[in-house]
Amino acid sequence: MVLVSGKVLLQKAKKGGYAVGAFNTNNLEITKAIIAAAVESDAPVFLQLSSGALKYGGFELAGLAIAFARKVPVPVAVHLDHGLSFELARECISFGFSSVMIDGSSLPFAKNIAVTKKVVSVAHKRNVAVEAELGQLRGREDEVFAAKHSYTDPHAAAKFVKQTKVGSLAVAIGTSHGAYKFKGNPQLDLKRLSEIAAAVDVPLVLHGASSVHSSLVAMANKYGAKISNAKGVPEQQIRKAIKLGICKVNEDTDLRIAFAAAVRRFLKENPSAYDPREILLPATEAMKSVVMRRIKVLGSENKA
Ligand code: G3H
Ligand code: 13P
Ligand code: ZN
Numbered sequence: 128m129v130l131v132s133g134k135v136l137l138q139k140a141k142k143g144g145y146a147v148g149a150f151n152t153n154n155l156e157i158t159k160a161i162i163a164a165a166v167e168s169d170a171p172v173f174l175q176l177s178s179g180a181l182k183y184g185g186f187e188l189a190g191l192a193i194a195f196a197r198k199v200p201v202p203v204a205v206h207l208d209h210g211l212s213f214e215l216a217r218e219c220i221s222f223g224f225s226s227v228m229i230d231g232s233s234l235p236f237a238k239n240i241a242v243t244k245k246v247v248s249v250a251h252k253r254n255v256a257v258e259a260e261l262g263q264l265r266g267r268e269d270e271v272f273a274a275k276h277s278y279t280d281p282h283a284a285a286k287f288v289k290q291t292k293v294g295s296l297a298v299a300i301g302t303s304h305g306a307y308k309f310k311g312n313p314q315l316d317l318k319r320l321s322e323i324a325a326a327v328d329v330p331l332v333l334h335g336a337s338s339v340h341s342s343l344v345a346m347a348n349k350y351g352a353k354i355s356n357a358k359g360v361p362e363q364q365i366r367k368a369i370k371l372g373i374c375k376v377n378e379d380t381d382l383r384i385a386f387a388a389a390v391r392r393f394l395k396e397n398p399s400a401y402d403p404r405e406i407l408l409p410a411t412e413a414m415k416s417v418v419m420r421r422i423k424v425l426g427s428e429n430k431a
Contacts, residue, residue: 130193131202133226133256133375134294136171137330140374145426146365149173149332150418151208151379152192153180156411160382162195162203163411164418170427171201172418173226173375175208178215186222193223201431204256208377216246220255228297232260236283243291251292258375261287262299264335278319285326295330295375298323300368302335306344306357306380315364317371324372333373336360337380340417343388350391354384362424369425378421382414389413 136147150161152174165172174192181189189205196203206226207219216227229246231239243259250257262279279298288296300316300323302308324331339359347354365376389410393400400406422428 128197128200128202130196130223130225131171131204132254133173133204133206133258134254136173136202136204137256137295137374139171139430140427141330141372143426143430144370145430146333146369146374146376147171147173147427148418148421148425149175149206149208149375149377150382150421151175151177151180151377152188153183154188155191156407157382157386157414158192158195160411160414161418162199164415164422165201165203165431166199167415168419168422168427169201169429169431170422171203171431172422172427173204173206175206175377177208178211180208181215189219189222189224206258210246213242213245217249220250220253224255226256226258228258228260230260230297232263232297232299236287240287240290243287243293247292247294256294258295258297258332259287259291259293260297260299260332260334264299265303278316279323281319281322281326284323288327288329293329295332296323296327297332297334300333302333302360304335304380306337306339306354306359306384308335308337308339308360309358313358313361313364315360315368317364317367320368320371320373330374331372332375332377333365333368334377336365336376337378338362338365339384340381343381343384343413343417347384347388347391350388350395352387352391365424376421376425378417381417381421385413385417386410
């Protein structure tokens with residue numbers, strides 16, 4: 128199948144009342160796991176690479192993602208996640224990505240509008256979808272860091288979408304990146320989400336949506352990891368957010384935890400193993416299960 132524009136995936140999801148999963152890849156095994164899960168679930172997916180992923184794997188990693196996307200029988204959009212500059216977004220568009228995020232969320236409002244407009248003008252000529260972000264998520268990843276979060280304001284969102292003509296909007300409603308999302312009870316600001324959805328007509332995106340499955344954390348810890356007080360977004364809250372207008376849901380941390388848990392377990396149980404393909408096979412299977420579980424939660428199973 129040809130690479131599909133992110134716009135097509137999101138418009139179908141918005142109409143159908145489900146969300147498309149967006150999974151981060153950083154290497155061959157993660158890419159294989161996401162693609163295998165999408166094919167087995169007959170689901171559309173975003174295969175996304177962050178600025179950090181491109182720094183780690185180069186555009187060769189993006190080329191691999193595009194090659195997989197072209198080969199499989201389900202619709203795949205290859206997407207730039209948290210593009211931190213106009214130049215990087217333009218490079219990805221030229222390289223063949225079918226969707227890009229320009230993340231100007233740490234910039235002042237007017238500058239965020241300006242850089243988003245610039246990306247939109249280049250992307251739309253090539254039928255490439257553009258996602259932007261308004262409001263800030265808390266949490267630290269390699270390339271994505273915000274010390275505190277400010278939730279998305281519905282009025283500002285309406286103005287932003289009108290002025291930029293962006294295709295989709297990532298909102299800050301209480302999630303954050305990484306494995307430590309909440310101190311107390313996990314709670315998304317669903318009232319705010321419904322106000323944003325009423326104020327704009329574009330598909331909305333939920334970042335920082337990993338659920339941090341306790342069974343995988345426990346397995347990682349059993350085999351030597353030290354992950355304590357980790358807390359993710361409950362799947363029930365993700366389902367509610369989809370009913371209120373979320374059409375794309377980003378998940379990375381859950382795959383990372385599954386990978387770490389499976390590698391630790393395999394090495395502990397197979398001390399004589401040294402072939403990377405053998406070591407990484409259970410990790411690939413574990414990540415595939417995480418993606419398949421997420422696809423079911425999002426309602427995108429059999430929507431290819
Ligand atoms: O949104 C953050 C993603 O998990 C990507 O993280 O910047 O470490 O690749 P990264
Ligand atoms: P998690 O850290 O919750 O997996 O979020 C990933 C993400 O938002 C990628 O853009
Ligand atoms: Zn994100």
